Amino acid sequence: MNSDERRQKIIDAAITVLLDKGVAASRMNDFVEASGLSKGGVYHHFDSKEDLLIGVLEYFMQEFIVIIQLEEPPVSSAYQQLEQLLHAHESMMLDLGRYTQLFIDFLSQSPYLPRFQQMIRNHYELFHSQLVEIIQRGIQRQEFLPTTNPEAIAAGLMGVFDGVGIALTITQNKIEFPHYAVESAMAMLRGILNDEFR
Amino acid sequence: MNSDERRQKIIDAAITVLLDKGVAASRMNDFVEASGLSKGGVYHHFDSKEDLLIGVLEYFMQEFIVIIQLEEPPVSSAYQQLEQLLHAHESMMLDLGRYTQLFIDFLSQSPYLPRFQQMIRNHYELFHSQLVEIIQRGIQRQEFLPTTNPEAIAAGLMGVFDGVGIALTITQNKIEFPHYAVESAMAMLRGILNDEFR
Amino acid sequence: MNSDERRQKIIDAAITVLLDKGVAASRMNDFVEASGLSKGGVYHHFDSKEDLLIGVLEYFMQEFIVIIQLEEPPVSSAYQQLEQLLHAHESMMLDLGRYTQLFIDFLSQSPYLPRFQQMIRNHYELFHSQLVEIIQRGIQRQEFLPTTNPEAIAAGLMGVFDGVGIALTITQNKIEFPHYAVESAMAMLRGILNDEFR
């Protein structure tokens, strides 16, 4: 097993620990045990605990980005493009549903870990600006009402998914919630549709 | 100062610490110093750090509940009632905006602290069921489309606020976001309005 | 309730705590709670925790002494006198069996609490010298073998009771043990009897 593979093994092991105990309660020892390596072994691959967590976060973001970017190039209709994006997001939630808690955890830690902060902010702003762009195109194409505030709707769409992700960690009604996110996001989109498109 | 007053003083002091450092980075010592009491003094009122955090959370929820319940009795229009609720929620976000990170922190800890979990779950479910009820009334009054899924829209409305709250901790565009939450929530409501009410 | 009565109430309450938790694990708070008074109330009657424990110990010793001294004046036969003493001791064990653990506890603490040490030593030596005297009388009266070492047998008789008391706290066969103590102590006495008295 080469160094990169070993690194990934450690990250995988760390994720199982993080899912089980949460970021705040996970100890370096837990990662070490789960990895099957020794303490020194893990430290050989990651200089510190924060480094390992960054590794996990990077792996997540990259997985997430892959999913989002699997989308085909802009279709003509902004509405349809958004609809596709939302469904892609739903699939991801269903696949990675267990990971929502982890996202929240990282988020919660981020104000005190500048490197987290920056990564998450970049990621958020990238996604937000993509959505803004699509919505603006929809307004130009007169699919959406001219009074639409693209920034607000973009924030709202992202919020629905993040917020429902949170709800997912609170209630036990796990199965329905990803679909609720799409359903209410779709309602939001209908709410900005020009009458002729309804 | 009687015991209840002292308890509240300690909670108040703890909140200033938590807002400054976050849950994960706050030490019992910090709470002690902020309270102006001695270590034993704080422990006299709270059996453990977790106990104090529960106290803070309880205080939050109760403050929050008060705000929600200040709402006047159901007006005839479900749409208008929801609109009022959303605006109340926005005000709260503006007032308590500094507390959002703290909410997220608590949320993040909740899966591993059963007492948190239960409190937050109760709170979530109470709010969710109130929203469902109003939406159902709207459907009966034919304000809302008969195809509307009240559970989904309720989850979506809550999600928008929670999700935008999260965004608030990520980006620096703090001022606009609470309004974005209302704006996109209103779009969602318009998306379920019967045509004759638009 | 006058001061002495209150003092005794506190001691009684302390005993129930000590029996439940043991000396080492009993806290001043436990005594306070059990007493029904406040912290200051207890401290008004006892200057310190050690003082209260001394109070308990004094009460015990005095109870114990009373039992021992209930014995009638020396009968002619040393053997019979010892037999009576042993039976009295057995009754006490049956009555105060639950207290054996407490004795051991105090004993265990005694090397580090000079005042305990002295009280227990005095008590032990008093009892030991009484036994030595009786045994010596038995030797003079030729009831006991002239080779008998009174010091050793006195230590042995006391040891049987203390040792069986210990066993009582270890095993669960609680009922038989006090009788075992008498039975084996009687065997010891028979072992020093002159043949003509057997």
Add this chain to the structure above:
Amino acid sequence: MNSDERRQKIIDAAITVLLDKGVAASRMNDFVEASGLSKGGVYHHFDSKEDLLIGVLEYFMQEFIVIIQLEEPPVSSAYQQLEQLLHAHESMMLDLGRYTQLFIDFLSQSPYLPRFQQMIRNHYELFHSQLVEIIQRGIQRQEFLPTTNPEAIAAGLMGVFDGVGIALTITQNKIEFPHYAVESAMAMLRGILNDEFR
């Protein structure tokens, strides 16, 4: 130094502390200092103070068992076998005399520490049943009176040693006491001897 050796070194160091200060007054810090390691170093080998104390107790019992089991296989005479056992016990008391207080301490803690309780109980019952067996053999061989209660005498013999051990911690007459234990235990045995064997 491997892990087992280090563990034993820590136990040895702890014993010197315990002998000096007693169980109740010994602090983890004392064990740490005596061990020459750091706090974390000791905790690496023992999960808690209780764990370390259990380690000490285990070591004791095992040392003790070794001594008992050094005995040669049953000689024909039950009386002589018991006599040998008592003398072995006496030697142990002389060798380990300093440890008696420690035994009492452990005993004193045992009702509140289930793991202690169980170890001590097992040990007691093992020793007791061995004695019962030998005494029963003596009855069958008509060395001992047929009216002898083996359970009682076994409890008595053990009691003498435990009880005299206690006395040892109370008085200062340290040198004589182990011999007193044998002497009075021998008297007890003579007390159950059949006349023809006296």
Add this chain to the structure above:
DNA sequence: TATGAATGAGTTTTCATTCAT
């Protein structure tokens, strides 16, 4: 590369005692 014993500053918690009321 890998091991795992060891470090030690930092953290939570305890608890006998005091003292203003």
Add this chain to the structure above:
DNA sequence: AATGAATGAAAACTCATTCAT
């Protein structure tokens, strides 16, 4: 006499990190 909030030194334990092997 009695209250109980408050003290603060001391206790147990944690855990990211280092380093000799």
